[in-house]
Amino acid sequence: MLLLLDVMCAAGVLFSAVLIGGLLAGTRLLPTAVAIIVTMVLVLPGFTAGVITNRRTVRGRQPQSGWVRSVWSPPELPRWGIVVTGLVFLAFWAAGMSAFTGLSQDDLPPGDTAAQERQVSHQQRFGLGVLGGIGTGGTALAAGALVRNRRSVRTGERQMAAR
Template sequence: MLLLLDVLCLAGVLWCAWLIAGLLRGEAPLATGVAVPVAAALVLPGFIAGIVTNRRALRGRRPQSWFIREVWAPPVELPRWALAAAGVAVLAFWVAGISAFAGISENPRPGDQAQDRQVRHEQRFALGVLGGVGVGGTATAAATLIRDRRSRSPY
């Protein structure tokens, strides 16, 4: 099940990247009401699964709080090149989302063209956030899958 959620999360990342590329070219491939919910539906389950499955039991010294038995751990099982690629992808989505703020204004100029431009910037921001979240979810779920495979391996 985690593998399926990881693949869906990766599909959501590619979906966001494709839509952002179209928005940067000045065209809106899909309406915001379709593009953003589909991206969220693809990305969020894998992100949640990656976060939930990357918990580790505390070892060694007893925790000071009786209710803290597990902590979240970063995806250290991934190779360094994969972590670096994930970092670059998160940065790219972050830049795409944050740079959309430059075009968002509180009072857009009257006219359909200005309104369309405003909607494209808002869509790019939402897709940038979801794309970055999807990269994180894909990385954490992949790290869990690698850790599980290593723990089951007889070697």
């Protein structure tokens, strides 16, 4: 199930990137509501699964607070995976934040449909940039959990073979 959610999250990141690319090229491929809702449906389950699966039960020395039973751990990805994740996240962040330059309701002249279309495109780009960044993190978190699970299965197989 985690693999399916990770693939969905990665598909949401790709979907968001294609839509942002279209917006930067001057073409809005989908209406804003459809683009945002589809991206959310693809990204948020994988992000949630990635966060949940990277929680670990506290073992060994107990934390100072008695109510803390689990802690979040960073994903166990190779360095190149973490670097790629950071660069993709930075690209989505830049796309989303650069949309702020065109967001201003006060500057819109009444009846200027071209300005209103640009405004909607900037709003869509901001929303997709945020969701793309969340999806990038979710994909990395879920992939890290999958890598950790695969390593633990291999380690368990080796321990069983050694017995």
